[in-house]
Amino acid sequence: MLTSHYARELAQLVTPVAPDIPRDARLRLVNHALADELQLPGHWWQTDNITGLLCSPVSELSRHAVAQKYGGHQFGQWNPMLGDGRGVLLGEATSASGKLHDLHLKGAGMTPYSRQGDGRAVLRSTLREYIGSEALHHLGIPSSRALCLFDSPQTVLRETAETAALMIRTAPSHIRFGHFEYYYNTGDTPALNALFDFVLTYHFSELKEAPNPHQALLKAITLRTARMIALWQAYGYVHGVMNTDNMSIHGITFDYGPYAMLDNFVSNSVFNHSDPHGRYAFDQQPGVALWNLNALARAFSGHCTVDEIKAVLQMYEPTFMAQYQQIMMQRLGLDTPGEQTLSVLNSFMRMVADEQRDYTATLRKLSHADPTLSHSPLRDEFIDRESFDTWWQQYRALRQTQGDILSSQQQMLNTNPVVIPRTHYLQQVIDEARQGDYTSAKALIEAVSNPFSAKWENTRWAMPPTDDTQVSLSCSS
Known part of the structure; x- marks a missing residue:
């Protein structure tokens, strides 16, 4: 069943906390495929048994629950007063492949790290995270995942009164850059070394003989982070709040807050209304990730020389x-990046x-355009037809000289989604879920779980928003 390696072996880094479940919590969504992959008991989902397990202080789910302590750089400023303020680590499940996966309950009530907060989560942000994390996973972008979601008639006050909710999310671990930063910056070398040993034992055991x-x-974290950010940029994902406490050592998308995926391509898009200066704008994400890695790397200074750290960060x-170039070549149906292909990519962007x-x-x-034709219907999407026509001739010439056109078209259809979790879809399903209707939520989850399927074309989930209004999203959850 569940193990509690983190809670047991790093007891000095956690605080035991009994989950405080909102009143009349109701199980609304279950990711049965993920539950099966993690070999979780089927009886959890029968007649809402899991709600009772979470409420019981001695159940297999809640008896070893802990809140983790960490810090983080928030908008570039160090904050040591962080930790699991509204969530608890329930334990670790072992998948069929033998890998550990945290089960983390979000919205579980107050902890010692709540910082005057109520420890609750709201339906708005919880449903956004559920759908967004599953969408990115099925796009091939590494991410935490959603196991199940509960709502409650209990009211939670944020900017307005909102509906309370809970979710269990999974990840290889919930260890953040901010964990290492905290124990380094506080000078707690024994705790920092215990954390290193734990990570190398349970999550990166293949590195112990290096x-x-x-x-x-540090190299593994750096490379995984670089690849994740490249996929964000290739698919137009804006995280919104890339504080170091929101960065996973596993290189997975983590802590979904005011995220969005680009509708109209605006390179400096900002969706978080708490980020007026655009620190976490779409086009700033690659640089911010490197800044965060530099902050993390300081914690490695007791084990690596300056030159060893620089060699990794470079x-x-x-x-x-x-x-980035590899995935964009696939999205355009082109071969390995070269001078010509990169020129065509840059012109398109x-x-x-x-x-x-x-x-x-x-x-x-x-993806549907025929490169054997001298004129493309896609030109009608652009105002500057002359520029498009010039680009199209360069592009079609490359497509026709770089192998099988049908094969490259299939590659494009397999990498260019029909459906992404657009903000206006998310708002529609949130509005309905607040009324107790999860029909659209389940339909959208099905769509984002098969984002490349042609069956969604010409459906509601393929439609861009009807206006160009820039959305503004909140960190509050």
């Missing part, structure tokens, strides 16, 4: 660029950005 396991660990940019075209819809339409 000449310098700590440098190897791998970030080429890894990011290689991954410039056109899309200059005219702020819908990023996802334009690439999906390009």
Whole structure:
């Protein structure tokens, strides 16, 4: 069943906390495929048994629940007063492949790290995280995942009165950059070394025999982060609040707050109304991730020389660029990046950005365009037809000289989604769920779980928003 390695072996880094479940909590969504993958008991989902397990202080789910302590750089400023303020680590499940996966309950009430908060989560943010994390996973972007969601008639006060909710999310672990930063900055070397040993034992055991396991660990985190950020940029994902306490050592998308995926392509898009200066704008994400890695790397200074740390961090940019170019070549149906293909890619991105075209819809339409034709219907999407025509001739010439056109078209259809978790869809399903109707939520989850399927074309889930209004999202949850 569940294990509690983190809670038991790093007891000095956690506080036992009994989950405080909102009144009349109701199980609304279950990710049965994920539950089966994690070998979780089927009886949990029968007649809402899991709600009773969470409420019982001695059940297999709640008896070892703990809140984790960490710190983090928030908008560039160090904050040591962080930790699991509204969530608890229930334990670890072991998948069929033998890998550990945390079960973490979000919205479980107050902990010692709630910082005057109520420890609750709201339906708005919880449903957004459930759908967003599953969407990114099925797009091939590493992410935490959603196991189940509960709502409650209990009212929670944020900017307005909202409906309370809970969710259990899974991840290889919930260890953040901020964990290492906290124990380094507080000078607690025994705790920091215990954390390193735990991570190398349970999550990166393949690195223990490296000449310098700590440098190897920093390298693994750096490369995984670079690849994740490249996928964010390739698919138009804006995280919104890339504080170091929201960065996972596993290189997975983590802590969904005011996230959004681009509709019209605006390179400096900001959706978080708490970020007026655009620190976490879409085009700033690659640089911010490297800044965060530099902050993390200080915690490795007791085990790595300055030159060893620099050598690792210098791998970030080429890894990011290689991954980004690779996925964008696939999205355009082109071969390995070269001078010509990169020129065609850059010209395409410039056109899309200059005219702020819908990023996802334009690439999906390009997937259907026939490069053997001298004129493309896609030109009607652009105002500057002359620039498009010039680009199209360069593009079609490359497509026709780089192998099988049908094969490359199938590759494009498999990498250019029909459906992404657009903000206006999310708001629609939230509004209905607040009334107790999860029909649309389940339909959207089905769609984002099969985002490349042609069956969604010409359905409501494929439609961009009807206006160009820039949405503004809140960190509050």
